[in-house]
Amino acid sequence: MSTTAQPAAFQLESLMTDLQANGRSYHEFLRRESMSAGIYQLAVSEPDRQQPHAEDEVYYVLAGHGAIEIDGVRTPVATGSVLFVPKAAQHRFVDFPDGLTLLVLFAPAQTRG
Secondary structure: OOOOOOOOOOOHHHHHHHHHHHOOOEEEEEEOOOOEEEEEEEOOOOOOOOOOOOOEEEEEEEEEEEEEEEOOEEEEEEOOOEEEEOOOOOEEEEOOOOOEEEEEEEEOOOOOO
């Protein structure tokens, strides 16, 4: 059995359709031992209820604007922003008047709880 991962390509439109279909704010679309990836969408006035993760995390803002608080430090974010959150850091998105849509990468793969 080969340990080489097979290449995969994803279309954002299809990922968004899958996110809407599952009725949740997060849709994981890729999982490997070394990493996982998903789409996270926060609706207008929906609080970000994230808790610290056991993995390092990268966010790419696909749509929207607001701010992220990481260990008490607030940083503005907007479409195109790339953010790194170290494992175990307290973090949450705030002040997003039009909602936020984010690509999320965890390394290693996010622990499922």
